[in-house]
Amino acid sequence: MIEFHRVSKTYQEVRALDDVSFSVQPGTVTGFLGPNGAGKSTALRILAGLARPTSGSATVLGLPYAELGHPGYHVGTLLDASAHHPGRTGREVLTLGAMLLGLPRSRVAEVLELVGLTVKESRRAVGGYSLGMRQRLGIGHALLGRPRALILDEPANGLDPQGIQWMRGLLRDLTEAGCAVLLSSHLLYEVEQIADHIVMIGRGRVLAEGTVAELSRGRGLEQTFLDLTADADRSLA
Numbered sequence: 001m002i003e004f005h006r007v008s009k010t011y012q013e014v015r016a017l018d019d020v021s022f023s024v025q026p027g028t029v030t031g032f033l034g035p036n037g038a039g040k041s042t043a044l045r046i047l048a049g050l051a052r053p054t055s056g057s058a059t060v061l062g063l064p065y066a067e068l069g070h071p072g073y074h075v076g077t078l079l080d081a082s083a084h085h086p087g088r089t090g091r092e093v094l095t096l097g098a099m100l101l102g103l104p105r106s107r108v109a110e111v112l113e114l115v116g117l118t119v120k121e122s123r124r125a126v127g128g129y130s131l132g133m134r135q136r137l138g139i140g141h142a143l144l145g146r147p148r149a150l151i152l153d154e155p156a157n158g159l160d161p162q163g164i165q166w167m168r169g170l171l172r173d174l175t176e177a178g179c180a181v182l183l184s185s186h187l188l189y190e191v192e193q194i195a196d197h198i199v200m201i202g203r204g205r206v207l208a209e210g211t212v213a214e215l216s217r218g219r220g221l222e223q224t225f226l227d228l229t230a231d232a233d234r235s236l237a
Protein backbone atom coordinates (compact mmCIF):
# COMPACT_ATOMS: atom_id res chain seq x y z
CA MET A 1 0.00 0.00 0.00
CA ILE A 2 2.97 2.29 0.77
CA GLU A 3 6.03 1.67 -1.37
CA PHE A 4 9.50 3.17 -1.55
CA HIS A 5 11.34 2.04 -4.66
CA ARG A 6 15.04 2.89 -4.85
CA VAL A 7 14.53 6.39 -3.46
CA SER A 8 17.57 8.67 -3.25
CA LYS A 9 17.60 12.32 -2.24
CA THR A 10 20.56 14.66 -2.35
CA TYR A 11 20.62 18.17 -0.87
CA GLN A 12 23.68 19.95 -2.24
CA GLU A 13 26.47 17.96 -0.57
CA VAL A 14 24.25 15.84 1.67
CA ARG A 15 22.98 12.44 0.53
CA ALA A 16 19.92 12.32 2.78
CA LEU A 17 18.55 9.08 1.25
CA ASP A 18 20.52 6.47 -0.62
CA ASP A 19 18.61 3.84 -2.63
CA VAL A 20 15.86 3.28 -0.06
CA SER A 21 13.34 0.52 -0.81
CA PHE A 22 10.70 -0.96 1.47
CA SER A 23 6.94 -1.34 1.63
CA VAL A 24 4.18 -1.12 4.22
CA GLN A 25 1.39 -3.68 3.93
CA PRO A 26 -2.29 -3.04 4.70
CA GLY A 27 -3.20 -3.94 8.27
CA THR A 28 0.27 -3.34 9.69
CA VAL A 29 2.20 -0.67 11.57
CA THR A 30 5.73 -0.20 10.28
CA GLY A 31 8.12 1.62 12.58
CA PHE A 32 10.70 3.68 10.71
CA LEU A 33 13.63 3.92 13.08
CA GLY A 34 16.84 5.84 12.80
CA PRO A 35 19.10 8.21 14.72
CA ASN A 36 18.96 11.99 14.26
CA GLY A 37 19.71 12.97 10.70
CA ALA A 38 19.23 9.43 9.35
CA GLY A 39 16.76 10.58 6.69
CA LYS A 40 13.39 9.63 8.24
CA SER A 41 11.67 13.01 7.79
CA THR A 42 13.07 13.37 4.28
CA ALA A 43 11.57 10.00 3.31
CA LEU A 44 8.18 10.85 4.83
CA ARG A 45 8.17 14.29 3.21
CA ILE A 46 8.83 12.68 -0.17
CA LEU A 47 6.00 10.22 0.44
CA ALA A 48 3.65 13.09 1.32
CA GLY A 49 4.60 15.00 -1.84
CA LEU A 50 6.45 17.77 0.00
CA ALA A 51 9.86 16.99 -1.46
CA ARG A 52 10.94 15.40 -4.73
CA PRO A 53 13.22 12.38 -4.81
CA THR A 54 16.44 12.86 -6.76
CA SER A 55 15.74 9.38 -8.15
CA GLY A 56 13.35 6.51 -7.46
CA SER A 57 9.70 6.70 -6.46
CA ALA A 58 7.55 6.73 -3.33
CA THR A 59 3.90 5.80 -3.78
CA VAL A 60 0.72 5.31 -1.80
CA LEU A 61 -1.94 3.03 -3.27
CA GLY A 62 0.25 2.78 -6.37
CA LEU A 63 0.52 6.51 -7.05
CA PRO A 64 2.79 9.38 -6.01
CA TYR A 65 0.95 11.57 -3.48
CA ALA A 66 0.59 14.45 -5.98
CA GLU A 67 -1.32 12.19 -8.37
CA LEU A 68 -3.85 10.94 -5.84
CA GLY A 69 -7.30 12.41 -6.36
CA HIS A 70 -8.64 13.70 -3.00
CA PRO A 71 -5.53 12.59 -1.09
CA GLY A 72 -7.09 13.28 2.34
CA TYR A 73 -9.48 10.37 1.77
CA HIS A 74 -6.60 7.99 1.04
CA VAL A 75 -3.63 9.17 3.10
CA GLY A 76 -3.51 10.86 6.48
CA THR A 77 -0.31 12.73 7.33
CA LEU A 78 1.12 14.09 10.55
CA LEU A 79 4.52 15.55 9.77
CA ASP A 80 4.72 18.40 12.28
CA ALA A 81 2.43 18.50 15.28
CA SER A 82 3.17 22.23 15.72
CA ALA A 83 2.26 23.19 12.15
CA HIS A 84 -1.18 24.57 12.97
CA HIS A 85 -1.78 28.27 13.55
CA PRO A 86 -1.31 28.88 17.31
CA GLY A 87 -4.25 31.29 17.42
CA ARG A 88 -6.79 28.76 16.12
CA THR A 89 -8.64 26.45 18.46
CA GLY A 90 -8.34 22.72 18.03
CA ARG A 91 -11.97 22.60 16.92
CA GLU A 92 -11.32 25.26 14.27
CA VAL A 93 -8.33 23.33 12.93
CA LEU A 94 -10.45 20.20 12.56
CA THR A 95 -13.44 22.10 11.18
CA LEU A 96 -11.29 23.70 8.47
CA GLY A 97 -9.84 20.28 7.62
CA ALA A 98 -13.33 18.76 7.45
CA MET A 99 -14.57 21.58 5.21
CA LEU A 100 -11.64 21.10 2.82
CA LEU A 101 -12.55 17.44 2.53
CA GLY A 102 -16.27 18.17 2.17
CA LEU A 103 -17.06 16.31 5.39
CA PRO A 104 -19.99 17.11 7.71
CA ARG A 105 -19.25 18.97 10.95
CA SER A 106 -20.32 15.88 12.87
CA ARG A 107 -17.00 14.32 11.81
CA VAL A 108 -15.18 16.91 13.95
CA ALA A 109 -16.93 15.73 17.11
CA GLU A 110 -16.24 12.10 16.19
CA VAL A 111 -12.54 12.79 15.68
CA LEU A 112 -12.25 14.78 18.92
CA GLU A 113 -13.65 11.81 20.78
CA LEU A 114 -11.40 9.40 18.89
CA VAL A 115 -8.25 11.30 19.91
CA GLY A 116 -9.37 11.99 23.47
CA LEU A 117 -9.63 15.79 23.36
CA THR A 118 -12.49 17.14 25.46
CA VAL A 119 -14.99 19.76 24.28
CA LYS A 120 -13.34 22.27 26.64
CA GLU A 121 -9.86 21.52 25.30
CA SER A 122 -11.09 21.76 21.72
CA ARG A 123 -12.21 25.35 22.38
CA ARG A 124 -8.71 26.44 23.50
CA ALA A 125 -6.14 27.99 21.16
CA VAL A 126 -3.60 25.45 19.87
CA GLY A 127 -0.74 27.75 20.99
CA GLY A 128 -1.61 26.82 24.58
CA TYR A 129 -1.67 23.06 23.94
CA SER A 130 0.95 20.73 25.38
CA LEU A 131 2.99 18.77 22.82
CA GLY A 132 0.95 15.66 23.66
CA MET A 133 -2.32 17.51 22.94
CA ARG A 134 -0.90 18.81 19.66
CA GLN A 135 0.05 15.27 18.68
CA ARG A 136 -3.50 14.09 19.41
CA LEU A 137 -4.92 16.97 17.38
CA GLY A 138 -2.50 16.24 14.52
CA ILE A 139 -3.45 12.55 14.52
CA GLY A 140 -7.12 13.56 14.53
CA HIS A 141 -6.54 15.90 11.60
CA ALA A 142 -4.84 13.05 9.71
CA LEU A 143 -7.80 10.75 10.40
CA LEU A 144 -10.59 13.12 9.31
CA GLY A 145 -11.07 11.54 5.88
CA ARG A 146 -10.88 7.94 7.21
CA PRO A 147 -7.73 7.27 5.13
CA ARG A 148 -6.43 3.79 4.33
CA ALA A 149 -2.80 4.84 4.82
CA LEU A 150 -1.27 6.91 7.60
CA ILE A 151 2.10 8.64 7.63
CA LEU A 152 3.15 9.82 11.09
CA ASP A 153 6.46 11.57 11.82
CA GLU A 154 7.46 11.13 15.47
CA PRO A 155 3.84 10.82 16.71
CA ALA A 156 4.93 9.51 20.12
CA ASN A 157 6.96 12.65 20.93
CA GLY A 158 5.44 14.37 23.93
CA LEU A 159 2.96 11.62 24.73
CA ASP A 160 2.91 10.41 28.33
CA PRO A 161 2.59 6.66 29.10
CA GLN A 162 -1.21 6.91 28.96
CA GLY A 163 -0.88 8.70 25.63
CA ILE A 164 1.38 5.97 24.25
CA GLN A 165 -1.10 3.33 25.42
CA TRP A 166 -3.94 5.27 23.78
CA MET A 167 -2.03 5.55 20.52
CA ARG A 168 -1.24 1.83 20.57
CA GLY A 169 -4.96 1.05 20.93
CA LEU A 170 -5.93 3.51 18.21
CA LEU A 171 -3.37 2.14 15.76
CA ARG A 172 -4.46 -1.43 16.57
CA ASP A 173 -8.07 -0.53 15.74
CA LEU A 174 -6.98 1.16 12.51
CA THR A 175 -4.82 -1.73 11.37
CA GLU A 176 -7.58 -4.22 12.21
CA ALA A 177 -9.70 -2.22 9.78
CA GLY A 178 -6.96 -2.67 7.13
CA CYS A 179 -5.09 0.63 7.43
CA ALA A 180 -1.36 0.74 6.58
CA VAL A 181 0.62 2.86 9.06
CA LEU A 182 4.16 4.15 8.64
CA LEU A 183 5.49 5.94 11.69
CA SER A 184 8.94 7.30 12.32
CA SER A 185 10.69 7.55 15.64
CA HIS A 186 14.01 7.47 17.38
CA LEU A 187 12.25 6.24 20.53
CA LEU A 188 12.99 2.52 20.44
CA TYR A 189 10.83 1.48 23.35
CA GLU A 190 7.72 3.18 21.98
CA VAL A 191 8.20 1.69 18.53
CA GLU A 192 8.75 -1.75 20.00
CA GLN A 193 5.36 -1.41 21.73
CA ILE A 194 3.51 -0.19 18.66
CA ALA A 195 5.02 -1.60 15.46
CA ASP A 196 4.51 -5.01 13.79
CA HIS A 197 7.36 -4.44 11.40
CA ILE A 198 10.48 -2.29 11.65
CA VAL A 199 12.67 -0.61 9.06
CA MET A 200 15.97 0.69 10.46
CA ILE A 201 17.69 3.48 8.60
CA GLY A 202 21.08 5.10 9.16
CA ARG A 203 22.95 7.66 7.08
CA GLY A 204 20.19 7.50 4.48
CA ARG A 205 20.37 3.73 3.95
CA VAL A 206 18.09 0.90 5.02
CA LEU A 207 20.20 -1.06 7.51
CA ALA A 208 17.72 -3.82 8.38
CA GLU A 209 14.04 -4.68 8.34
CA GLY A 210 11.86 -7.30 9.94
CA THR A 211 9.65 -7.96 12.94
CA VAL A 212 10.72 -6.79 16.39
CA ALA A 213 11.60 -10.41 17.25
CA GLU A 214 13.69 -10.85 14.11
CA LEU A 215 15.62 -7.64 14.64
CA SER A 216 16.11 -8.16 18.37
CA ARG A 217 18.16 -11.30 17.65
CA GLY A 218 17.98 -12.31 21.28
CA ARG A 219 19.90 -9.24 22.49
CA GLY A 220 17.21 -6.58 22.29
CA LEU A 221 16.18 -4.11 19.66
CA GLU A 222 18.24 -1.32 21.21
CA GLN A 223 21.52 -3.24 20.91
CA THR A 224 20.76 -4.19 17.29
CA PHE A 225 19.97 -0.56 16.55
CA LEU A 226 23.16 0.73 18.21
CA ASP A 227 25.34 -1.86 16.45
CA LEU A 228 23.85 -1.26 13.01
CA THR A 229 23.96 2.54 13.24
CA ALA A 230 27.56 2.43 14.53
CA ASP A 231 28.52 0.18 11.58
CA ALA A 232 26.84 2.63 9.17
CA ASP A 233 28.75 5.53 10.74
CA ARG A 234 32.05 3.62 10.50
CA SER A 235 31.51 2.63 6.86
CA LEU A 236 30.92 6.26 5.88
CA ALA A 237 33.59 7.80 8.16
Ligand SMILES: Nc1ncnc2c1ncn2[C@@H]1O[C@H](COP(=O)(O)OP(=O)(O)OP(=O)(O)O)[C@@H](O)[C@H]1O
Pocket residue numbers: 011012014015016034035036037038039040041042043186
Ligand atom coordinates in the same frame (compact mmCIF):
# COMPACT_ATOMS: atom_id res chain seq x y z
N1 LIG B 1 16.06 21.03 3.24
C1 LIG B 1 17.26 20.52 3.49
N2 LIG B 1 18.39 21.08 3.01
C2 LIG B 1 19.60 20.56 3.24
N3 LIG B 1 19.81 19.42 3.95
C3 LIG B 1 18.73 18.81 4.48
C4 LIG B 1 17.40 19.32 4.28
N4 LIG B 1 16.53 18.48 4.91
C5 LIG B 1 17.27 17.51 5.48
N5 LIG B 1 18.58 17.71 5.24
C6 LIG B 1 19.69 16.85 5.66
O1 LIG B 1 19.36 15.53 5.30
C7 LIG B 1 19.77 14.60 6.33
C8 LIG B 1 18.55 13.82 6.81
O2 LIG B 1 17.69 14.69 7.54
P1 LIG B 1 16.26 14.24 8.08
O3 LIG B 1 15.64 15.45 8.70
O4 LIG B 1 15.52 13.56 7.01
O5 LIG B 1 16.66 13.18 9.20
P2 LIG B 1 15.76 12.54 10.39
O6 LIG B 1 16.11 11.09 10.41
O7 LIG B 1 14.34 12.90 10.21
O8 LIG B 1 16.36 13.26 11.66
P3 LIG B 1 15.67 13.68 13.08
O9 LIG B 1 15.42 12.41 13.84
O10 LIG B 1 16.76 14.50 13.71
O11 LIG B 1 14.44 14.46 12.76
C9 LIG B 1 20.42 15.44 7.42
O12 LIG B 1 21.81 15.43 7.18
C10 LIG B 1 19.85 16.81 7.18
O13 LIG B 1 20.76 17.82 7.63
